[in-house]
Amino acid sequence: MLTTRRRVVASAVILTGSLLLTSCGGSDGGSSGDGKTLKLWHYEAPNSAMGAAWNEAIKEFEASHPGVKVKYEEKSFEQIQKTAQMVLNSSDTPDLMEYNKGNATAGLLSKQGLLTDLSTEAAKRGWDKKLSAGVATTSRYDAQGVMGSGKWYGVPNYAEYTMVFYNKDLFAKYKLAEPKSVDELTAAMDVFVKNKVTPLANAGAEYLAQQYLYQLALSQADRSWVDSYELYKGKTDFHDQAWTYAATTFADWVKKGYIAKTSSGTKAEEAGVSFIQGKAPILFSGSWWYGRFQDEVKFDWGSFLWPGSNLTLGSGGNLWVVPKNAKNKELAYDFIDITMSKKIQNLLGNKGGVPVAADASAVTDPKSQQLITNFNTLSGRDGLAFYPDWPVPGFYDVLVSETQKLITGSATPDAYLDALQKAYDNGVPKK
Amino acid sequence: MTALRRYPVLAALCLAALFMVVPFVVVALNAVKSPTEYSQNGPLSLPDGLYLDGLKDFWERVDYSQKLVNSVLISGCVAVGAAVLSVLNAYAIGIGRIKGRTWVLAFFVLANMLPQEALVYPVYYLSKQAGLYDTRLSVIIVFTVIQAAFGTYLLSSVLGRFPREIIEAARIDGASRWQVLWRIVVPVSRPTIGVLLVFFFIWTWNEFLLPLVMLISNDNQTVSVALGVLQGQRLMDATMTNAAALLGVLPALVFFLVFQRTLTRGIAVGAVK
Numbered sequence: 001m002l003t004t005r006r007r008v009v010a011s012a013v014i015l016t017g018s019l020l021l022t023s024c025g026g027s028d029g030g031s032s033g034d035g036k037t038l039k040l041w042h043y044e045a046p047n048s049a050m051g052a053a054w055n056e057a058i059k060e061f062e063a064s065h066p067g068v069k070v071k072y073e074e075k076s077f078e079q080i081q082k083t084a085q086m087v088l089n090s091s092d093t094p095d096l097m098e099y100n101k102g103n104a105t106a107g108l109l110s111k112q113g114l115l116t117d118l119s120t121e122a123a124k125r126g127w128d129k130k131l132s133a134g135v136a137t138t139s140r141y142d143a144q145g146v147m148g149s150g151k152w153y154g155v156p157n158y159a160e161y162t163m164v165f166y167n168k169d170l171f172a173k174y175k176l177a178e179p180k181s182v183d184e185l186t187a188a189m190d191v192f193v194k195n196k197v198t199p200l201a202n203a204g205a206e207y208l209a210q211q212y213l214y215q216l217a218l219s220q221a222d223r224s225w226v227d228s229y230e231l232y233k234g235k236t237d238f239h240d241q242a243w244t245y246a247a248t249t250f251a252d253w254v255k256k257g258y259i260a261k262t263s264s265g266t267k268a269e270e271a272g273v274s275f276i277q278g279k280a281p282i283l284f285s286g287s288w289w290y291g292r293f294q295d296e297v298k299f300d301w302g303s304f305l306w307p308g309s310n311l312t313l314g315s316g317g318n319l320w321v322v323p324k325n326a327k328n329k330e331l332a333y334d335f336i337d338i339t340m341s342k343k344i345q346n347l348l349g350n351k352g353g354v355p356v357a358a359d360a361s362a363v364t365d366p367k368s369q370q371l372i373t374n375f376n377t378l379s380g381r382d383g384l385a386f387y388p389d390w391p392v393p394g395f396y397d398v399l400v401s402e403t404q405k406l407i408t409g410s411a412t413p414d415a416y417l418d419a420l421q422k423a424y425d426n427g428v429p430k431k
Numbered sequence: 432m433t434a435l436r437r438y439p440v441l442a443a444l445c446l447a448a449l450f451m452v453v454p455f456v457v458v459a460l461n462a463v464k465s466p467t468e469y470s471q472n473g474p475l476s477l478p479d480g481l482y483l484d485g486l487k488d489f490w491e492r493v494d495y496s497q498k499l500v501n502s503v504l505i506s507g508c509v510a511v512g513a514a515v516l517s518v519l520n521a522y523a524i525g526i527g528r529i530k531g532r533t534w535v536l537a538f539f540v541l542a543n544m545l546p547q548e549a550l551v552y553p554v555y556y557l558s559k560q561a562g563l564y565d566t567r568l569s570v571i572i573v574f575t576v577i578q579a580a581f582g583t584y585l586l587s588s589v590l591g592r593f594p595r596e597i598i599e600a601a602r603i604d605g606a607s608r609w610q611v612l613w614r615i616v617v618p619v620s621r622p623t624i625g626v627l628l629v630f631f632f633i634w635t636w637n638e639f640l641l642p643l644v645m646l647i648s649n650d651n652q653t654v655s656v657a658l659g660v661l662q663g664q665r666l667m668d669a670t671m672t673n674a675a676a677l678l679g680v681l682p683a684l685v686f687f688l689v690f691q692r693t694l695t696r697g698i699a700v701g702a703v704k
Contacts, residue, residue: 043660043663043664044663045661045663045668046492073648073649074492074493074649074660075649075660076656076659076660076661076662077662077663077664078643078659078662079643079656079659082643082644083643083644083647086555086644087647090559090564090565090647092564092565092647092648100664207665268665269666269667269669272666273469273470273473276470276471277470277471277472277473286665288664288665288666289666292666295466295467296466296467296470296471298471318664
């Protein structure tokens, strides 16, 4: 009895000891600058448009660079967000990495000197020509890390924008046509409310609600309004005509039952699922839903840009960035170049993404064609107006909680705008 | 009469058990659904038939067997290491009654209450200096210390009430301090140490933040970090997340079932005294 127990203990000790020893040799030090490996990180799912396109790009890259291996690792969005600064400061950096665009993310890293300046490469390889002005806004950051001007620190492969998704079957059931103006839209929503259907899918606990609001404001605004709000090129007054219209209209829509009062606590996933299930006839959200709706929606559906508005939410997609400490920068540039090629861009378009440099004619799927045509319309009129939470760090949470109050009716539109003004003024960088 | 009094308690227990089990059942249900089925019928519907592609895809996508090895390695080393460290510390504090032991204990409790977010940067810089950044050893060391802080606190109070007569008898028989520890104290408090081992293992298994920050390469990652891959920036893959959660929970569950007897014995020992 005693001896067996001892033997168990002894073997356990030996086992852990040997395990400890093996765990010491865990790190292989990463690739050195031998030009033989490209260490690549991104966080797109393999079945998404970007994931599929980039997998193809890896194959293409290895074919055109014999002897070079792509060491690809799929990361989680959260891990890259939380650890980018630490990783880029160490010697274990990847050579090329997908990173979130915006002042608080890519802008911050560029300001800290952790990213490589891509300006010469962008000019030499013509990336700057391929990207439209609105899309390129998030690629360039000035010395303060503010987007819109300065050096190139990232290159997006795709774009994103918001649109109205609608259930054609439900519209047909109540004999409604695709709304061409806000009046037609509200008339259609009245019909739904009369038939006890809540027309708009909303998620008060996440980004959806604030995007409705910002879109309402954008329908009354122009480019200079956006520039002063997002790029600090002027003073932003939340009690101006656009914001006042947005807040009062939104509160009014809740009152009229277009938006459910109970949606103050729901998540984007629930809103999306309620559209897929055919419960909510209209969902206003971004192109990131497109691929999933193509796969999972059983009824006939369509999409259109918000009626009566030149501007809508959207921007260039996430960026390829090359870390300052990367060891194989030349390979990284080559890889970006391949992802910008027509072949990869067309593939991205056919998989339900919004490519930035594709042949519209080469995209054969009719739904994808519609997505890209709408985007071309939008970028033709310089209509990408970014997102409401971008200008100020932490503004997302303020917008969520304040908009929730607007949905439940515990704050008036006026008080709502006051709260936003205060948070915005506190957070805007002082010049 | 006693039966009458027992039934409400039984009913309450059943209800509580139900509440504990329901989330697990929902996870298991959704793990075997196809994404389309989930979107069409919602999370609470019963699946039509088994759809195991979610489980399979996830396993291959993140190279799950490698993550399992990492998690077992890290949790196992931490559990054993922290338990040994706790016993040694607690022997000095609880039985050796060193000077200023209340202060030492207070320090350990404090270390235990420190939020991990506060540890992230110091641990990052130290491990980078020591050349241990992105190695499993760094995580093992950090968690051994953290868990041992709790273990020391708990074991010290247990050993503080250790019957002195036994130790004195052993001393009179000529046992050295070392012999007292290994021949007397450890065998007698074995149930408590067993419980600590199980807890350390499961707690370390479920740790997320520090492994996320410290284990950069996919080859070194743990199970709980691998689950994060499925939460995208704006979209989540609900069915695959459930499949992954099921895979993540199972090993800890198996471990618990295997060591369940140790657990109950340890708790029962405390109760009788």
